[in-house]
Amino acid sequence: MMNYTKAASSQAFKNKKLLFRQLFEKDSSTYTYLLADVAHPDKPALLIDPVDKTVDRDLSLVKELGLKLIYAINTHVHADHVTGTGLIKTKVPSVKSIISKASKSKADLLIEAGDKIHFGDLFLEVRATPGHTLGCVTYVTGDGSDQPQPRMAFTGDALLIRGCGRTDFQGGSAHQLYQSVHSQIFSLPKETLIYPAHDYRGFTVSTVGEETQYNPRLTKDEEMFKSIMENLNLPYPKMIDIAVPSNMVCGLQDLSVKPVDASSN
Ligand SMILES: N[C@@H](CCC(=O)N[C@@H](CSS)C(=O)NCC(=O)O)C(=O)O
Numbered sequence: 001m002m003n004y005t006k007a008a009s010s011q012a013f014k015n016k017k018l019l020f021r022q023l024f025e026k027d028s029s030t031y032t033y034l035l036a037d038v039a040h041p042d043k044p045a046l047l048i049d050p051v052d053k054t055v056d057r058d059l060s061l062v063k064e065l066g067l068k069l070i071y072a073i074n075t076h077v078h079a080d081h082v083t084g085t086g087l088i089k090t091k092v093p094s095v096k097s098i099i100s101k102a103s104k105s106k107a108d109l110l111i112e113a114g115d116k117i118h119f120g121d122l123f124l125e126v127r128a129t130p131g132h133t134l135g136c137v138t139y140v141t142g143d144g145s146d147q148p149q150p151r152m153a154f155t156g157d158a159l160l161i162r163g164c165g166r167t168d169f170q171g172g173s174a175h176q177l178y179q180s181v182h183s184q185i186f187s188l189p190k191e192t193l194i195y196p197a198h199d200y201r202g203f204t205v206s207t208v209g210e211e212t213q214y215n216p217r218l219t220k221d222e223e224m225f226k227s228i229m230e231n232l233n234l235p236y237p238k239m240i241d242i243a244v245p246s247n248m249v250c251g252l253q254d255l256s257v258k259p260v261d262a263s264s265n
C-alpha cells in the first residue's frame with residue numbers, strides 16, 4: 001500500500017511538470033499546442049503549429065500563464081492556412097522558429113529525425129513521417145521516467161483521428177505515408193496520445209491503440225490504403241496558392257521581416 005501510494009504520487013509529480021493546452025483555429029480546423037515545463041524556474045514553452053490568425057490569442061495565453069516562449073514549431077508546410085511562426089518572431093524576437101530540413105523551408109532551426117527539442121527538463125523527439133508532404137515530422141514527448149507519461153505524439157497531418165492527411169500534392173505519397181505511420185507512430189506504446197494538426201468532426205485526441213484498431217484507412221493493407229487515397233476526391237484547400245509559398249518562409253512572405261536561414265549561421 002505504502003509503495004503503491006508513493007509510486008502513484010511520484011508519477012503524478014512527474015506529470016505536473018508539463019503544462020499542456022490544445023488550442024483551435026476554426027476557419028482551418030487547426031489545432032495549435034502549447035507545452036511548457038512549469039517545474040523549471042523559467043517556465044520555458046513552445047507552440048506547435050500556430051496559425052497566423054490566432055497568434056495574438058496564443059501570445060496572450062503565454063503571457064497570462066507566466067511562460068517564456070522559446071520555440072514556434074511547424075509539423076510541415078501547411079497548405080490550408082498561414083503558419084504563425086514568423087509572425088510570432090516579429091512580436092517576440094527571441095523565439096526560434098523550427099521546421100524540418102526535408103521541408104526545404106526557411107526557419108531558425110532545421111530539424112531531422114532523431115533530433116531532440118529541449119524545453120527545460122522536458123523534450124520532444126523528432127520522427128520523420130513523410131507521405132502527406134515530403135517534409136512532415138511527428139514530435140513525440142520524451143521517452144524516460146522523468147518525462148510525461150503517457151507519451152504524446154503531435155502527428156501533424158500524417159495521422160488524423162480516424163483518418164490521415166491527403167497525399168495528392170506537396171510531394172505526397174500514399175506508399176510513404178503508410179510506411180511512416182506504421183513504422184514511426186503505430187510502433188509507439190498503445191497508450192501514447194495522438195494529437196493531430198486538424199480535426200473536421202470534433203475529435204480532440206486519440207491513442208495509438210485506438211487508431212491501430214479503428215482507423216478506417218490505416219488498418220487496411222497497403223494496396224487497399226493506396227486505393228482509398230487515390231479515390232478521396234477532395235477539393236484543393238482554398239488557400240493553397242497563398243499558404244504554401246508563404247509557409248516556406250515561416251508565413252512571412254508578405255511582411256518586410258524575413259526569418260533567419262539556419263544554414264547560413
Ligand atoms: N477544405 C479545407 C482543406 C481540407 C483538407 O484538404 N485537409 C487536409 C489537411 S490540411 S493540408 C487533409 O489532408 N485532409 C484529409 C482528409 O481526409 O480530410 C480547405 O479548403 O482549407
Ligand SMILES: [Fe+2]
Nearest residue numbers: 077078079157
Ligand atoms: Fe497539411
